[in-house]
Amino acid sequence: MIEQSTEVRGPLGCLAIPWQLGSAAMAFVEPPPSKSAVNRAGKALRGRFVRMSRREREDALSLVKHWRSAHGFPLNTFQMTLRKRAEACDPSALVAQRLKRLGAIDMKLRRFETMRLTEMQDLGGCRAILSSVDSVRRLAEQYREGPATQAPDAW
Numbered sequence: 001m002i003e004q005s006t007e008v009r010g011p012l013g014c015l016a017i018p019w020q021l022g023s024a025a026m027a028f029v030e031p032p033p034s035k036s037a038v039n040r041a042g043k044a045l046r047g048r049f050v051r052m053s054r055r056e057r058e059d060a061l062s063l064v065k066h067w068r069s070a071h072g073f074p075l076n077t078f079q080m081t082l083r084k085r086a087e088a089c090d091p092s093a094l095v096a097q098r099l100k101r102l103g104a105i106d107m108k109l110r111r112f113e114t115m116r117l118t119e120m121q122d123l124g125g126c127r128a129i130l131s132s133v134d135s136v137r138r139l140a141e142q143y144r145e146g147p148a149t150q151a152p153d154a155w
Contacts, residue, residue: 042117
């Protein structure tokens, strides 16, 4: 069962709500209030913070890190559902997740000069490795036919 704990403020005063799921705990980080500010921070990162004061650089970097962190809780939620479904298809399934590292975000923004940080579609990723093609097909079928999400009580 998921239990909500006391809320705290994270970077730039954004809300971070700790959650408890059984023995695992994770904080939900509220996304920054302004996508345009996130995009400006990404643009500053791409430009290596040219003509910015130290404070402006720190604020921009903090906002990029915060944007990245805000994807952690939804990614973890999806990973838990994927793990449950994958293990139902193949008990030896391996499930992993990751958030893109700051250096990789920087390199991608430089490679795609017109990309906005808020449009980067691979800030987080999750995968399941199963032992057979049949197991993969069964897992895919669960996602095609099953509900898009599960209620926390079903975990």
